[in-house]
Amino acid sequence: MKTKYITLILLLLAYLCTNAQEVPDTSQQLTLQKAIEIALVNNYDIKIASGELQKAKNLNSIGNAGLLPSVSLNGGADYSNKDTEIELLSQGSDGAPSKVVIEQDNAGSATYNANARIDYTLFDGFGNIYTYKKLQSADALQETIFKQQTEATIVQVAQQYYQLCRAQQNLYLAKESMRISRERWQKAMDKKAYGQATQLDILNAEVDMNNDSTIVLQTEQSAIQSMKDLNLLLGVPIQNTYAVDNSISFRNDFTSEEILAAALLHNSRLLTQQQQEHISSLDVKLANAGKYPTLSAYGQYGYFRQDNDAGQLLYNQNMGTTAGISLKFNVFNGRQQRTREKNARLDYMSAQERTSQVKSEIERDASNAYTDYIYKRKIVELQKSSLEQARLNFGQTKELFQLGRVTSIEFRTAQQNLLRVAADYNDAQYQAKTAEFYLLQLTGQLIQ
Incomplete structure (x- = not known):
């Protein structure tokens, strides 16, 4: 199958169609491209990752960073009813002090604000500014993680798709081998009727035919299981069945230098770690922001009214604006600030070391993946040559067997050899193709 690389449009399609579901047409052949498109819409891991991406986008705002003012409305009312006794000091007409006692039962008091x-x-x-930058970086990080999950899903779908192709091809080979064995058994039966074959020839042919029938059942079971595994990745009903396109073609434009350069520039795992390192550097700045004073301002427009049935103040009402500023500076808090700064710097240093480690691992993985792909391609060519020789050998052996010049054991050996070589050739092709997808994943070329 000619590889068709997934574009960013499909990535956005998966993001926008989180709650949608696409089901393959079971009456048509399923291609790898179509399988990947379905998985990008239905796959459970991608749906979960898209939810995390949406959460990061929701958090990425200046309001969540504290760069916008907060506005609040408050109001309340209180009422009380009490027996009140008040003793007041007053001055008589002669200038001498005197006491006045006021008593009132069920004195009400109401307050409104x-x-x-x-x-x-x-x-x-600048803590709020660094917080906003951190939210932006976290959003970008989640996008990279979403891309990483999408790439992983594409590779998983490709691996399982080719596993299904291999299983269906092996089933075809097993059925073809059983057909040959049935023809051999039928010819043995016909020859025996004319006295040209013995009962032993029939029994040998029947044993081989039964063995081939067992292999057909085993490979058919494997194909059914592979189909269900693929359906799970696609997020479609498990019992769906369809034919798949098992044609394969390979890319021939890879070079070790280009692979290494692309991996160091576009590998999602490395990009994720570099973004996490950047977030750690912002954490250092956020920790340092705690050393500076905090200056805040507020403004308020309010209304207040109080009514009393008893006391000197029977009525009070005011309405107007109030404004102010406040300054807070941490002089000493048990060296907590210093500890936060030290730990933030240590986390940043660890992130830098982790980035260097991941970079080295990506270099190794890219080199190994390229070597693995090249050698698997060579194995494909060798297996292709072996298959041609096995077909030629079986054809000649079949002709000689029909002429009675080779034994049934020699014919069976050639038949089994052809089946084994054909299966090995299929395995080599699909292993090389999945190695190609892994190489594209490492270099960030699956999503362009």
Whole structure:
């Protein structure tokens, strides 16, 4: 099958169609391209990853970073009813002090208040700015993680698709071998009727035919299981069945230098680690922001009213604006600030070391993957040559067997040899093709 690389449009399709479901047409042949498109819409891991991506996008705003003011509305009302006794000090007409006692039962008191308030942090050591940058970086990181999950799903689908192709091809070979064995048995029966074959020839042919029937059942079971495994990856009903396109073609434009360069530039795992390192550097700046004072401002417009049945103050009402600023500076908090700064720097250093480690691992993996692909391609060519020789050998042996110049054992050996070589050739092709997909995943070329 000619490889068709998945575009960013399909990636966005998976993101936008999280709740949609696409089902393959069981009446038509399923291609790898179609299988990947279906998986990008239905695959459970991609749906989960797209949900995490949406959460990161929801958090990526200046409001969540504290760069916008907060506005609140408050209001309330209180009422009380009490027996009240108040003793007041007053001055008589002669200037002498005297006491006045006021007593009132069931004295009511009501209070009403309402206000609109706005608060804003003017300066906090640029902590809110670094927080916003961290949210942006976290959003970009989640996009890379989503791409990484999409790439992993594409490779899984390709592997399982080719596993199904291999199983169906092996089933075809097993059925073809059984057909040959049935023809041999039938000819032995015909020859025996004319006295040209013995009962032993019939029994040998029947044993081989039964063995081939067992192999057909085993390979058919394997094909059914492979079909169900693929359906699970596609997110479609497990019992779906369809034919697959088992034609294969390979790319011949890989070079070791280009593979290594592309892996170091576009590998999703390395990009993820580099983004995490950048986030760690922002954590250092956020920790350092705690050393600076915090300057805040607020403004308020409010209404207040109080009514009393007893006391000197029977009625009080005010309405208007209030504004102010506040400054907070941490002088000493048990060296917690210093600890946060040290730990943030240590985390950043660890992230840098981890990036170097991942880079080295990617270099190794890319080199090994390229070597693995090249050698698997060579094995394909060798197996192709072996298959041609096995077909030629079986054809000649079949002719000689019909002429009675070779034994049934020699014919059976040639038949089994052809079946084994054909199966090995199929395995070599599909292993090389999955190695190609892994190489594309390492170099970030699956999604362009």
